Structure formats: structure tokens, C-alpha cells
Amino acid sequence: MFTIAIHGGAGAVSRQTIAESEDPIFREGLHAALNAGYAVLEKGATALDAVEAAVRSLEDNPLFNAGKGAVYTKKGIHEMDASIMDGSNLKAGAIAGIRNVKNPVSLARKVMEQSGHVLLSGKGAGEFALKVKEEMESDDYFYTRLRYDQWLKVRHTDFYHLDHIGDETPDRKFGTVGAVALDQHGHIAAATSTGGMINKQFGRIGDSPLIGCGTYANDETCAISCTGHGEYFIRAVVAYDVSCLMEYKGLSLKEATEKVMLDKLKKMQAEGGLIGADAKGNISLCFNAIGMHRGYRKSDGSSYVALYGDE
């Protein structure tokens, strides 16, 4: 038994906000990422390899706010965050505010494996990227017309927001990406990657690169990747909360993810979603937003890709 699940962000994802012509393009992107991760699992590689492969696929896709499709900060640059965690040994790596790195999730993995640290940030993280010869791209690579236009509209204001929440900008592309997986060896892993908030300033860091908040993995409980209004997800320590509800209260993956997303976060008026996997092969795709780009593929032949809340 092996499984992979992914998300491409949660928020105002509906048939009103996504044009009919764009709908299949999003689904194709999700399928491609699932298949990238699944192929890794199928040949017997680790869950860690699989979540990295799936997230790289989403990072390379300009449809999603991570890697190539990252939003612009107030200064008109791209500052990206990513994290990865291995449920077999609780090792983790993350980067915050990185520039010009093609695949932030792969740099997060190198932080885990080569730095002796868990979280590197900013210019210093950029120096680490050069040291480990991480693949870099010029600012031009990260240019996308839609993201640039979004930024032009708000750059002279103090307005910032998640790229997928609110009606203030005509944004129909949706947030943070992530993956969770179970491999043939019974191990699980999680990874998350994001461009953060449009027009963000002051070196703001959300939940995506924070272990326990946006990402967590432990073979004994679950692998979790979150998306949503990061400040709330930090205060609620969301990913680790799901794990603790399973470990300390004996809840199932489904019960724990629903308790956190549909009860606790809803009471905080925190919008978003998460995906989870456990070592038994269960998957949870849970969100309290209108919709979430999501999907899974399992070795029993079942698979699923969806955008809206009603499918």
C-alpha cells in the first residue's frame, strides 16, 4: 500500500471564480503533480522523495503560488518559503524568505540533510543555496503576467493578503502548495511551499516553513501540509495539533483533521485547509474554505482530483 495526496491552496475556489476554460488546466496541473509523486513511490523510493517530487511539479507550474508562480512582495520581488519533514525520523528542513531558488522545497530538503539546522532565512539562506549549488533562476523566470498585474494594483498601498482570499483583487490563482505521502516501506512525509502573501512586507513569515504549524510528519501519527491564513495556523500550531489529537486522544486521521479544520479553526474564523496521510494508507483532504485544489492517488488504483467544495 502506498499513497500520495496534494493541495494547491484553499480559498474562494468556486465555479464563479474559476473560468470554465481554466478548470481543466488546474486539474491537469494537479494530476501531473500526483503522477510525479506516485511514480517515485511506485519504484519503491521514499515518501520523502515523493513529496519533494510532487511539490517540485507544483512549484514549476505557474498556476500555483509557489516557485515559478510565486506572488510579488511589496518591493516587487519574490520571497518564498518551504519546508519538508520525514516521519520516519522526525528530521525536518525549511527555508523562509528565499529568493531566486527554482525549487524551494529541494533547498528545504538540503537544509535538513546538509546544514545541521532546521530553518534558514533570508539572505543567509541564499548563501546556503549557493554553497550547496541549488538550482537558481533569474528574477525573469518568476515573472508571470497575472502576478505582476496583481501587484501593480496594490503596490502603493499597505494592503496585503493571501492570494486566494478576498475579492479585492481579481485573483483566480490559488495559494500555497503541499504534499503528503506514504511509501511502500510504511514511512510518511510532508512538504509545503509558498510564495506567501501578495504585497507582503517586513519579512513576514507565514506557517508554510514552520514545522508543527504548516508542515509536520511522524510515522506514529500523520503527515500534514496546510494552506490558508498563516497567522492563524501559527497561533493554532495546526499540523502538530492534528498529530497530538491522534497520539494523545486516539482520534483517527479523519476525526483529528476535521476537529482542527472544521471546529477549532472555524471558531477562530481562520480560513484554509490541510491534507493528511497516515501510515495505514488513510488520506484526509479537509478544508473550511469554499474550495481547495486537491487530489490523491493510491496504489489500490483509486484516485481523485477536485477544486470545488461540492465535488
Added chain:
Amino acid sequence: MFTIAIHGGAGAVSRQTIAESEDPIFREGLHAALNAGYAVLEKGATALDAVEAAVRSLEDNPLFNAGKGAVYTKKGIHEMDASIMDGSNLKAGAIAGIRNVKNPVSLARKVMEQSGHVLLSGKGAGEFALKVKEEMESDDYFYTRLRYDQWLKVRHTDFYHLDHIGDETPDRKFGTVGAVALDQHGHIAAATSTGGMINKQFGRIGDSPLIGCGTYANDETCAISCTGHGEYFIRAVVAYDVSCLMEYKGLSLKEATEKVMLDKLKKMQAEGGLIGADAKGNISLCFNAIGMHRGYRKSDGSSYVALYGDE
């Protein structure tokens, strides 16, 4: 009933590493910080005000690795981290890699109250500090002979470490500081502040500014501030783990802190300590290192200050 507890770092704190003449100076510093926090509580102000006051006192004291006494990074500068959390509403603020701010804990509070975010980092956090007119100091202010000499010895190497772990440098000053408090209104709060690792590079962020890892507060469970090898404290999501053991397993503050510090972290070979308070007035000062600079003061007249493991 009201209480305050503080720590000034854990590690190789013993009668062999602290000179007899220095022993009373450390105790004096801890007493001063306790009294600063206690005075705030006594006049009826909030636990949040109290932990900020106590941590400011420790930041202003060159004996401790936070604020004025912060260690040097590989580049010979000071990059400080701090966080604060209010148990009454789960609001939190934090900064990572901040330079030239006299009292990082006070900036973390402004992040919580004025930024709309939880965590700001690096140069951007410095811009926020200027915007909110946070008190700044020149690099000279942060110069201390001991810290500078420590750095000179290792600056040309890739060596980094906690200022209080290992025998590689003749360091007898000890780490990260923090405070937890219960106020007369029944609310609790926690705060942590640090200069991080000596000779750190690559924008490394430890557990101190990370909500759920180095700092957490929730009236329903506990207020926690940690000190120790940050990478392990992140992977173990230490502060929130204590809270979850209380909330989901019904453990007492004492049982939960001991489970995490003396069992789980010890198995990971993670050295450090933490302080905790709950809304009933209980205090826990728990560490698996040789010693920890620590103390508390309660409204019932009891108080305690200690450095070594056997007192």
C-alpha cells in the same frame, strides 16, 4: 494568586563552569528580572506586561545571551530572535534575525499588536522596527568583551554552537532567556528572547521565535518558554507538546513538562530546559541539562533562584 518564573538558559551550568565570584552576579541578575516582572503583576497589570518586563531586564543584562549580551554571528554582527504569546486570546508576535533593536521582546509584542502578522524576519523586521519607532542601539551597544573573544576564536571555522553547550570555547555565560507569568486576572503569558548560536550563519533561526516550539501560552493549559538546542526543540514542537499533553491527556503541568523534557527530549539526546506556568498558580522549572539559570516568585511570598542541578 499571581506568579512569575524566568530562565536565563540551560546547559553546562555547574560549580566547575561558573567562578565563585560570578555566582552571586548571575543570581542578582535573575532576582532583578523576577522583581521587574513581579512589580508589574503586583500592581494588577497583565501577565503579558510582566513577561515583557522580566525579559527586558534579562535583555538589558550583558550576562545573558539576549539583547545587550547577544552572541556574534559568523559575520561578526548580532541577529536576535524573540517571541511573546498571550494565553488569554492566543495572540502571538515574534521576530527573527533582528539587528540593533535594544529589546527584541518589545518588538515581538508590537508585531503581535500592530502588524497583522505573527512572525517578521531579517531586514524587513528592521523596517518594521523603524516604522513603530522601536528603541534602537548602535552595534557598539551590543559589544561585550567575552562575546567578542568567543567569536574571534571560531570566526574562521564553520563551527557554531549554543553559547552554553560544549567545551570548545571558554564560555561561562548562558543562553536564551524567557519568562512565564500568571496575573491577578487569571491569565497567563510567555516570552522568549535570544542571540542564538555563536558564529551562526545562513540566517539560521532556532526555536525561540517559533510559536509552539520555543514559546506558547494558552489560559486553558500552560505558558511555556524553552531554552536549549533549538533544532531539536523545533522538531519536537516542545512548547505546544506540553500544552497538548495537558489538554488531551489530562496531565498536570509538572507531569507534562517532565514527560517532554526528561523523557521525549532526552531520548532525542536534546539538551535544554523549559519553564512553565498554569492558571492555577503552578510553576515548573524543568531541564535535562546539567544546570539552568532559573527562578520564580509567587504572591504567597515564596521565591526561588538557582543555577545548578542540585539546588
